[in-house]
Amino acid sequence: MTNLSRRDALGSIALGVAATAAAPVEAVAQTGPAAMAPAFSGGHKPKPLGFDPTKLTGISEKLIRSHWENNYQGSVKALNMVEGRLGAAMADRDLPPVIYGDLKREELHRTGSVILHELYFEQLGGNGQAVGAIRDALARSHGSFEAWEAEFRRTAMALAGGSGWCILAYNHYTKSLHNYWAWDHTNGPITGVPLLVLDMYEHAFAIDYGAAAAKYVDAFMHNIDWAVVNARFGAAIAT
Numbered sequence: 225m226t227n228l229s230r231r232d233a234l235g236s237i238a239l240g241v242a243a244t245a246a247a248p249v250e251a252v253a254q255t256g257p258a259a260m261a262p263a264f265s266g267g268h269k270p271k272p273l274g275f276d277p278t279k280l281t282g283i284s285e286k287l288i289r290s291h292w293e294n295n296y297q298g299s300v301k302a303l304n305m306v307e308g309r310l311g312a313a314m315a316d317r318d319l320p321p322v323i324y325g326d327l328k329r330e331e332l333h334r335t336g337s338v339i340l341h342e343l344y345f346e347q348l349g350g351n352g353q354a355v356g357a358i359r360d361a362l363a364r365s366h367g368s369f370e371a372w373e374a375e376f377r378r379t380a381m382a383l384a385g386g387s388g389w390c391i392l393a394y395n396h397y398t399k400s401l402h403n404y405w406a407w408d409h410t411n412g413p414i415t416g417v418p419l420l421v422l423d424m425y426e427h428a429f430a431i432d433y434g435a436a437a438a439k440y441v442d443a444f445m446h447n448i449d450w451a452v453v454n455a456r457f458g459a460a461i462a463t
Contacts, residue, residue: 262311263307263310263311264307264308264310264311264314265307266303266304266305266307266308266311267304268300268303268304268307268338269300270292270296270297270300271342271345271346273288273292273345274345274346274349275345275348275349275449276349277289279349280348280349280443280447281352281443281446281447282432282439282442282443282446282447283348283432283440283443283444283447284431284432286431286432287428287429287431287432288348290427290431291341291423291427291428292341292345294427295337295341295425295427295428296337296338296341296342296345299334299337299338299341300338302330302334303331303334303335303337303338306327306330306331306334307331309327310327310328310331313327332409332410333408333409333410334409335409336408336409336410336412337409340389340391340409340418340421340423341423343418343421344421344422344423346452347420347421347448347449347452347453348447348448348449349447349449350447350448350449350450350451350452351446352445352446352447352448352450353450354369354448354450354453355450355451355454356450356451356454356457356458357454357457357458358419358450358453358454358457359450359454361401361457362401365400365401366401372401372403373445375403376390376392376403376420376422377441377445379403379404379405380422380424380437380441381437381438381441382405383405383407383424384424384437384438385435385437386407386424387407387408387424387425387426388405388406388407388408388411388424388425389406389408389409389411389421389422389423389424390403390404390405390406390421390422390424391403391404391406391412391413391416391418391420391421391422392404392418392419392420392421392453393412393413393416393417393418393419394416394417394419394457394460394461395413395415395416395417396415396416396417396460396463397414397415398415401419402416404416417456417460418456419453419456419457419460420448420453420456422441422444424437428440
């Protein structure tokens with residue numbers, strides 16, 4: 225009887241410890257992002273433009289509308305479709321891995337496209353004048369702000385005539401700022417937080433500039449809202 229009571233007591237203690245240990249986890253779950261969606265919700269909605277596309281310098285409203293409506297919204301729709309198919313595929317144990325891999329590859333591609341396009345449009349509508357801590361940080365990391373800008377433009381032009389993104393990012397691992405070359409929507413620096421993104425796909429400039437990518441890069445630089453970039457930088461170094 226004594227041994228049974230001891231086992232019962234130890235069991236009660238173990239249950240109590242487990243409950244205590246689980247409590248913080250449950251609390252974190254309850255206090256985490258309230259709007260966290262299921263992995264394959266397929267509920268992404270296009271974000272509206274936050275600027276007047278008729279007032280950009282050197283970039284036409286026609287180009288912005290086409291880019292936003294066709295390329296960006298096309299990726300939003302495709303991502304929702306892919307997520308829906310992935311959700312259904314999870315229950316299909318007979319689905320060949322190669323087919324599932326195609327869906328996962330498209331999920332990565334469309335996710336990158338949606339996020340990068342949203343970052344791209346969000347940072348337009350400014351006067352192109354760099355302000356805040358990000359300007360000082362770029363001057364320190366590259367020797368001068370002008371040296372950083374020259375390297376950013378050079379990286380962008382390395383993608384001209386092909387496809388991809390030029391991405392200024394803060395790398396959490398290296399604690400440094402870099403201009404990264406990204407061949408498509410799936411490329412990006414590990415632990416890098418995008419601060420300024422330049423779409424170098426031809427759909428981003430061909431309507432206005434044809435194959436003259438350098439003129440497009442000039443126009444882009446004149447329309448950057450550096451307050452947005454500076455805010456991204458502040459958030460990146462604060463985490």
